[in-house]
Amino acid sequence: MTEHKGVLIIGEIIEENLAAVTLELLGCGRTLADKLGERLSGLLMGSDTRPHASKAIAYGADKIYIMEDPLLEDYQSDLYLAAVEKMVRRVMPKIVLMGQTPMGRDLAPRLGFRMHAAVLMDCVELDIDTQTGRLLQVRPVYGGNARAVFTSETRPQMATVRSKAMSPLERNSSRKGDIIEIKPEIDPSAMRTKLLEKVKEEVAGIKIEDAAILVTGGRGIGGPEGFEQLEDLAGLLKGAVGATRPVVDSGWCPTSRQIGLTGKVVAPDLYIAVALSGSSQHMAGCSGAKHIVAINSDPQANIFREASFGIVGDWKKALPSFIEKVRELLKE
Amino acid sequence: MELIVCLKQILDPEAPPDSYTIDQEANRIFLPPEIAPVISTFDETALEAALRLKDTHGGRITALSMGNKFVSDVIKKALAVGADELILLEDVSFEGGDAWSTAYALAEAIKKIGRYDIIFCGRQAADWDSGLVGAGIAELLGLPSVTLAKKVDITDKTVTVERVAGDGFEIVKVPIPCLITVSNELGELRLVRLKGVRRAEKIQPTVWKPEDIGADPSRIGSRGRLTTLHKLFKPVKETQCEIIEGEDVAEAAVNLTLRLREAKLL
Ligand SMILES: Cc1cc2nc3c(=O)[nH]c(=O)nc-3n(C[C@H](O)[C@H](O)[C@H](O)COP(=O)(O)OP(=O)(O)OC[C@H]3O[C@@H](n4cnc5c(N)ncnc54)[C@H](O)[C@@H]3O)c2cc1C
Numbered sequence: 001m002t003e004h005k006g007v008l009i010i011g012e013i014i015e016e017n018l019a020a021v022t023l024e025l026l027g028c029g030r031t032l033a034d035k036l037g038e039r040l041s042g043l044l045m046g047s048d049t050r051p052h053a054s055k056a057i058a059y060g061a062d063k064i065y066i067m068e069d070p071l072l073e074d075y076q077s078d079l080y081l082a083a084v085e086k087m088v089r090r091v092m093p094k095i096v097l098m099g100q101t102p103m104g105r106d107l108a109p110r111l112g113f114r115m116h117a118a119v120l121m122d123c124v125e126l127d128i129d130t131q132t133g134r135l136l137q138v139r140p141v142y143g144g145n146a147r148a149v150f151t152s153e154t155r156p157q158m159a160t161v162r163s164k165a166m167s168p169l170e171r172n173s174s175r176k177g178d179i180i181e182i183k184p185e186i187d188p189s190a191m192r193t194k195l196l197e198k199v200k201e202e203v204a205g206i207k208i209e210d211a212a213i214l215v216t217g218g219r220g221i222g223g224p225e226g227f228e229q230l231e232d233l234a235g236l237l238k239g240a241v242g243a244t245r246p247v248v249d250s251g252w253c254p255t256s257r258q259i260g261l262t263g264k265v266v267a268p269d270l271y272i273a274v275a276l277s278g279s280s281q282h283m284a285g286c287s288g289a290k291h292i293v294a295i296n297s298d299p300q301a302n303i304f305r306e307a308s309f310g311i312v313g314d315w316k317k318a319l320p321s322f323i324e325k326v327r328e329l330l331k332e
Numbered sequence: 333m334e335l336i337v338c339l340k341q342i343l344d345p346e347a348p349p350d351s352y353t354i355d356q357e358a359n360r361i362f363l364p365p366e367i368a369p370v371i372s373t374f375d376e377t378a379l380e381a382a383l384r385l386k387d388t389h390g391g392r393i394t395a396l397s398m399g400n401k402f403v404s405d406v407i408k409k410a411l412a413v414g415a416d417e418l419i420l421l422e423d424v425s426f427e428g429g430d431a432w433s434t435a436y437a438l439a440e441a442i443k444k445i446g447r448y449d450i451i452f453c454g455r456q457a458a459d460w461d462s463g464l465v466g467a468g469i470a471e472l473l474g475l476p477s478v479t480l481a482k483k484v485d486i487t488d489k490t491v492t493v494e495r496v497a498g499d500g501f502e503i504v505k506v507p508i509p510c511l512i513t514v515s516n517e518l519g520e521l522r523l524v525r526l527k528g529v530r531r532a533e534k535i536q537p538t539v540w541k542p543e544d545i546g547a548d549p550s551r552i553g554s555r556g557r558l559t560t561l562h563k564l565f566k567p568v569k570e571t572q573c574e575i576i577e578g579e580d581v582a583e584a585a586v587n588l589t590l591r592l593r594e595a596k597l598l
Contacts, residue, residue: 014498077476077477078476101498102480102495102496102497102498102502105455105463105479105480106467106480109431109462109463109464109466109467109468110467110470110471110477112464112467112468113432113435113464113467113471113472114471116558117558118430118558118559120462120559121456121461121463121464122461122462136562139461140461140567141361141459141460141461141564142343142345142352142361142459142460142461143345143458143461144567145352145361145566146352146354146361146564146566146567147564147565147566148359148561148563148564148565149561149563149564150559150560150561150562151559151560151562152559152560153557153558153559153560154558192476192506192507192510193476193477193478193504193505193506193510194504194505194506195502195503195504196502196503196504196505197502197503198497198500198502198503199494199500199501199502199503200499200500201499201500201501202499207499245516248517249516249517249520255496255501255517256498256499256500262455262456262515262516269597270592270597270598279346279349280349281345281346291595291597292571293592293597295585299575302348302349304573304575305569305571305573306569306571306573307571307573308571308572308573308574309573309574309576309588309591309592310573310576311576311577311578311584311585311588312575313581313584313585314581317580317581317582317585318582318584318585318588319585320582321582321585322585322586322588325585325589325590326598329589329593330598
């Protein structure tokens with residue numbers, strides 16, 4: 001049996017850029033590889049991947065494999081599964097990491113079952129056990145009400161990693177690494193599940209995952225009209241508006257605004273939480289915020305256990321004067 | 333059309349965070365007994381997806397659940413909203429498993445059921461939040477799959493799925509038989525009606541033991557695990573919230589902006 005060695009990350013190119021989570025995977029993969037005294041490699045698929053491969057090296061990889069084929073331009077379950085399986089069997093890494101993204105959520109479980117190797121999803125901490133050399137995988141469970149430390153009994157040890165849970169390294173363009181082209185040898189007839197079209201729900205302004213300031217509204221806002229006030233505030237602060245799940249489920253905001261376990265993960269400097277209770281599943285998406293400010297009429301609401309500043313009261317009374325004063329302060 | 337929906341009975345995931353307690357020795361999590369278990373939210377949505385297909389195309393829905401200590405009122409909800417049959421894999425030896433042992437047992441049960449066009453699962457169980465079992469069943473049965481569905485339609489033998497993805501959705505086609513995992517965007521499970529409750533009363537769930545599905549004892553429950561759980565704990569929170577006061581809420585809001593400015597956050 002061949003020995004498993006090194007760390008392999010499966011990267012993603014989104015809108016002609018290496019995904020933020022891929023840079024985070026490279027950062028954490030680098031740390032793990034160094035602890036093992038082994039190498040960090042990565043896989044990029046699509047077309048025109050070379051510039052991204054160089055960038056991935058600058059962010060920590062020793063070796064980037066590229067697989068180019070027009071059919072790999074977008075994520076296609078069956079084709080990606082075949083390509084990644086082939087890569088993993090060839091590299092025989094100790095550890096395989098992917099992002100907890102729409103791709104990772106689909107691909108990692110299938111890859112795990114196909115290779116009879118356990119995968120732990122949505123990890124927020126990864127470390128090497130110094131005694132056994134095994135990968136310690138920490139993931140929130142019960143909607144974030146608890147955390148669990150796992151190890152896998154199979155090889156390779158596979159995990160998906162939550163966005164913004166890990167930090168990328170500083171870019172170092174003088175880092176040296178190899179770029180190796182692999183023929184994907186795609187068999188289009190293997191494609192049973194077929195992506196036909198991607199429909200974008202355009203959101204005006206800054207994307208919530210990129211905003212330094214977020215104003216997030218919950219069910220207590222009561223309807224879509226209230227969100228106009230949140231938009232005003234976000235506009236003043238050059239931030240964006242986020243939402244909890246009930247808000248999205250009620251159609252007051254598009255799905256792309258949902259923050260939480262089953263929505264997006266954000267880590268702004270300032271998170272203004274208005275009329276939301278601070279459920280564990282919501283906090284799963286924003287607990288990385290540097291400062292949380294809460295406005296809620298219920299002093300017992302869980303959000304006050306998460307926030308550093310808060311006011312207890314009706315948002316309808318609080319927000320107009322808050323917005324007015326912010327406008328005044330920003331003029332000074 | 334033959335539809336199978338996999339359901340899991342779980343602790344109520346929306347119970348208040350401080351009502352959870354952890355037994356550190358056993359690595360288990362508990363809720364007080366007065367908080368009743370529920371069907372995992374996304375599994376309910378999966379059931380709704382199947383019911384909508386049945387509404388338009390007809391067919392049969394088999395609800396399938398693995399566990400131990402089922403609460404009859406909870407799990408029989410599947411029948412009350414319109415599932416035609418309920419199969420329970422109920423045995424102590426199914427306990428203590430992970431996604432690998434669970435997907436194996438469910439896949440063996442589905443083989444025994446034999447006929448299926450679409451198998452529905454929730455996008456993830458709302459307790460362990462992994463989202464592995466659906467993909468596992470598909471892989472073990474050699475079926476194509478689509479995850480994170482928010483809309484499911486079928487024409488001829490092709491299923492069209494809208495799949496939640498980032499800033500929008502994808503339109504994906506897949507032939508039957510296939511497995512689809514469903515996300516909350518599809519919409520909530522319909523309400524239980526009295527007629528449905530009466531109907532459910534007349535249907536006895538079928539209980540299958542490991543031998544009934546020909547399961548390899550080394551692949552189910554805790555013996556079939558591929559992962560080890562070392563520690564389960566509550567994350568510690570250190571934040572102290574500073575409540576900003578004022579004559580009234582409006583003034584408190586003004587004071588809050590001043591405090592934020594002082595803290596250099598505005
Ligand atoms: C598996 C799973 C995954 C989930 N994923 C997510 C997710 O990704 N994101 C997410 O957000 N949720 C998610 N949820 C749902 C989550 O459990 C909560 O139900 C949800 O976050 C609650 O949203 P909320 O805070 O807006 O509503 P509520 O909990 O109803 O809170 C509303 C708050 O508004 C306050 N309020 C009401 N009126 C006013 C007023 N006039 N002025 C001031 N305050 C007022 C109330 O005091 C209350 O605290 C998930 C649930 C499960 C089970």
